[in-house]
Structure formats: C-alpha cells, structure tokens
Amino acid sequence: MGLIRDFPPLIPGTTQCRFFEKPAKTRRRRILTLVTLVWLLTWALHATFAAGTDGSQPGVFAIQSLDSMLSARGLVAGNFATNPATIKPPNGTEVDETVQTAKVDGRTISRTRSWTERLDRNSLHIELTTFPEQQSQVAFWVLPDDSPGCSIFARTLYDKNGRPLQSEFWRNDRQLRITGAADFPADLYPEALPAIALTRAVDFSHRGASGKIDQQLSPYGFVDQTVTVKDSDQLQVPAGRFTAVKVESQPNPSSVLPTWPRFTLSAVSPFLPTTIYYFQADPPHRFLRKEQLGTPFIAGPAGITELVRYYIAGSGGTDGAIEPDRSQKPSG
DSSP states (O other), X not given: OOEEEEEOOSSTTSOOEEEEEOHHHHHHHHHHHHHHHHHHHHHHHHHHHHHOTTSSSOOHXXXXXXXXXXXXXXXXXXXXXXXXXXXXXXXXOEEEEEEEEETTTOOEEEEEEEEEEEETTEEEEEEEEEXXXXXXXXXXXXXXXXXXSOSEEEEEEEOTTSOEEEEEEEEOOGGGOOTTOOOOOSSEEOSSOOTHHHHHHSOTTSTTOEEEEEEEXXXXXXXXXXXXXXXXXXXXXXXXXXXXXXXXXXXXXXXXXXXXXXXXXXXXXXXXXXXXXXXXXSTTOOEEEEEEOOBTTBOSOOEEEEEEEEEEBOSSSTTSBOSOOOSSOOOO
C-alpha cells in the first residue's frame, strides 16, 4: 500500500509538492542499482589490472599469471638452472634447426633449434643454441597477439655441465624509463631480436612494403630498424630449395645518435649496414637465411645463418622428432 506524504510549499503561493512512495518497488530499485554499481566496479578493476592504467601495458594480475606460466614451462625463476635439454617443444609444433657460420672462413659459430608455441594470448618463441665449445644457451621471447612488440625476453648461457654462466631478463614496462632515458615506444623489443619479429612487422606479400622495429640498446636509448620487403627469387639452403622473399633491415642513424646534427648522420650510415633476411615467400614464412655483417657498432664476426632442417615434434626420436613436415614442400 502506497504512502502519501505532504510537504509545505517550498515557495509561498506555489502548489504543494506530493511524493508517492511504494516501499517494495523502491527496495527492488535500490538493490538493482547497488548490484549494477558493484558489477561496474568489478569490471573497472579487472580492466585496470589486466590492461594497465592506460591500456598500453599488462597489469599486475596479467603479469603474475604470465610469470607463473613461464615458470611452469621451466623458463624463469628457480627453473633457470635446469638442464636446457629438459626444455622440449610441444607435440605437433614445427621445430626449425639453423646453423650460423663465419663469413670469412666458414667455421661453425652456433647451432640453434627454435619453435613458437602458444602461451595464453601470446606467442612464445624459444631458441636453444649450442656452441662448438659445448656451452649452451636458452632464450625466449613472449610476443603478445595485440601488439607488434615484445612483452618479455630472457636468455641464459650455460657451461658444458649445465651450470648457468650468464643470464639476463627484460620486461617491456613503463618503468624501464629511468632518469635521463629516452621515451621508449610501447612496441619495444630488447637488444636481441628473433627473426620471427620481422614477420610481425611487415606484410611479405607486398614488394616494397615497409615497417619498423624498435629495439632497446641500453638503459638510456633505443634504435628503430626500418624493415623493407624486396624482391623474391629461388633460394637454395641446406633444408632445400624455396621461393624466398628478401627482407632488409636498416638502423635509423638518428635513433642511434639522437644528439648528433642531421648533416653528420649520413657519414655514420655506412657503419650501420643493412642486415639481409630471406623468408619462405608463402606461409608459414619460414626463416631461411640471414646475412649479418660485423661492424664497430655490432659485436661479433660477420656471419651467415641458414635453415638446415625442419620437422614436427612428436613421440619418436631423441628430441621428440618425427619425419620432416611435408605439408609445405620446398619449391623445385
């Protein structure tokens, strides 16, 4: 039963105000409003922690979840000292084997097995490398689906007995910017760049297409690489003969030396040579070859890296390997 409450006029000479209240309906309305407010507050908190306060970086909950998954995978935290041989590709995953040789004398510099697997809403790219002196290295990159950059990178170098020698960890976070550092772009990579990064930066199907990759080189600065798609042709590598697309990566000297006058940067460009990549022209765009020159700005010898084998991880073989994948046959 409704109640009628009379109130005196607020202004003399005006009509008296009357308010009709129905207690049952009022309570239901208030409860519905309260439930709606709680739901909106919960959604806002979830969005803040999952995407960051400005939506550009993972929040606390997302970071903790990702760290837990990487730890369970044997890649971070206490598992860093684990024998690298225990890190295996999931069944059904394509594994690529590459060899890097010195351009001068052809000696072997390193051998690498790499693959990319799913990790929640990210791609997890893993590289296991061995060296002639029997050291080994584990490196991985977490590549988010909704960004062309990198979220997390880490690598550890082990001696021949599996003891960690050197380790580094990098996370793409706003707090990377310390006092005096550059304003790092959101889509950032660490200094180490996997070949798969180029496939995320540019469309290989369009000759002349270009993109950009930003790499942090120090705590204070970064360099942007201009990635350009060139022509395609037949390419022979140890893994077979492929129709390959040529992709060039050229550092922007103004990002390497931001304080230098522009007219002097042209003199620096020859010391920042183009790195040449070759990828399979058709999907899955396998990495085929890389030609890297050694310069005063790039440590290490000039080298050539080539694909020597690829296969699908399964139940047989010493590394879970089965017969090479024939679903994407080399051309020729």
